[in-house]
């Protein structure tokens with residue numbers, strides 16, 4: 465999208481004279497103007513996360529936030545006496561967001577300057593711009609999907625899940641089983657593709673096969689009888705993870721060619737890549753075909769390389785590969801596997817289509 469500024473994924477609010485009118489230390493009954501409340505709920509409904517960076521006593525400020533009925537809207541609030549730039553960078557790290565996707569709003573020019581100096585990619589706004597934010601292009605995603613509308617709940621569920629994982633006494637596989645994970649793989653329609661748009665567009669934030677396909681290319685293949693476009697979503701007892709993966713498969717006589725496998729870095733630790741590959745291998749075995757997979761090593765996708773090798777993919781040549789089109793780039797490896805039946809995963813329930821039909 466040329467001329468479209470990069471979307472803001474998280475807005476960080478100052479409290480005194482920005483989120484609320486007045487200074488909490490002087491007025492314990494500070495109020496949030498109605499217009500500001502509307503900005504908060506509007507941005508939330510667009511899937512933009514919100515947080516707080518405020519110089520105040522944490523307990524005091526958070527008690528007021530709760531009393532004002534807006535606590536649920538804020539993730540990883542930072543209230544204390546440290547530098548605001550540190551708070552902003554910390555929030556970005558906690559969310560696994562690039563700093564360039566963060567926005568910061570504060571009534572104090574000195575605080576905005578401090579953040580702009582130490583984290584120049586952060587977009588800074590003065591408090592008197594607050595009511596105008598929802599009208600700005602960087603706060604206006606063109607498509608708001610079901611997943612986006614519940615993005616905050618998805619993140620909050622993941623914080624509870626991570627906390628429980630850290631304190632879980634048993635083996636990791638036992639923890640995964642305790643989650644009641646359900647993975648759904650389905651043939652994609654246009655709505656499903658908009659749910660995985662972030663996976664296909666924001667290559668820097670995903671763990672994948674390193675091969676890029678644009679959203680338009682994938683849409684163009686939805687009705688192509690020679691291709692399967694599949695999306696993957698995951699849920700568990702803490703709530704939905706949302707859409708977490710996308711596959712592009714080209715069907716040839718005797719061989720299926722996996723051109724794209726992208727999974728969200730959020731679900732790498734659940735072994736999602738391996739589960740998807742095992743299912744695909746089992747389907748290929750039923751169809752009596754070999755599998756080829758394109759893979760381009762990057763500094764972020766070593767886990768996926770391991771998943772391929774562990775699933776049995778190799779660099780060995782096979783006559784079936786001669787029928788495939790050349791790889792789109794020189795540094796793309798073409799892995800191969802002669803498929804044999806696979807067992808269902810031990811850590812999650814699978815809901816899948818039958819690719820033979």
Ligand SMILES: [Zn+2]
Nearest residue numbers: 754782784785
């Ligand atoms: Zn082969």
